[in-house]
Amino acid sequence: MNEPRHPTSMSKIAQQCLAALTIAALGEAVSLGGALGLSYYCDYRTTHDVDAWWEANATEAQQREVIGTITQVLAALGPTRARQWGDVTSVELLDGNKAIFSFQIARRSARIDVGTRAPETGVLLDSLEDLVASKMVALVERGAPRDFRDIHKVCSVGLVTPWACWQLWRKRQLLAGADVDRARASLAIETHLSRIAQYRPLALIVDSTQRKEAEGLRNWFGEVFLHADDT
Secondary structure (H helix, E strand, O other): OOOOOOOOOOOOHHHHHHHHHHHOOOEEEEEEEEEHHOOOOOOOOOOOEEEEOOOOOOOOHHHHHHHHHHHHHHHHHOEEEEEOEEEEEEEEEEEEOOOEEEEEOOOOOOOOOOOOEOOOOHHHEOHHHHHHHHHHHHHHHOHHHHHHHHHHHHOOOOOOHHHHHHHHHHHHHHOOOOOOOOOHHHHHHHHHHHHHHHOOOHOOOOOOOHHHHHHHHHHHHHHHHHHOOOO
């Protein structure tokens, strides 16, 4: 697996938040995940927000300090709000009532491997295995266009194979005590893909390059990814 590198696509606000956590010696209380975490291994698209996990040994006092530190950084840039739902805490920078940046931290339900430290920061970073597994969960459960692009990209650049993606998904599901029925997961992905195709038909994509890319990605999932095995 490739070594992580500091992503050039990271937003300035995200950099300020990570720098503040590093200075406050709070970097080991959280581990970066989501699209930002993945960008340390595959830096191909811009992501403005930060998704992270609480480390298992992070105390309640440390968690309050992390939220306070992030809030202080964002408050210097404009109005903020903190929200909590389920196991997720989100600190957001607002433009009116709209969040233009969010730093979300969730409690982890499963972990495949030990992570590392994000380059140029004192903040922890999830392993590539955990990042791909989490993205697979998002692909199955949410199926947003960015989820399809991310999985396609990590496979096309050779970080993982389609079969490895499925294996990592299964391993994470087992650790979390969740459903591991691949047939059901494949059907969910097919359903998401169909929804995207209906919302954005190829015939309505004016740019020829974008149309070709969309067609290639959709065909790859239908013909390769959904039928991947260990051969």
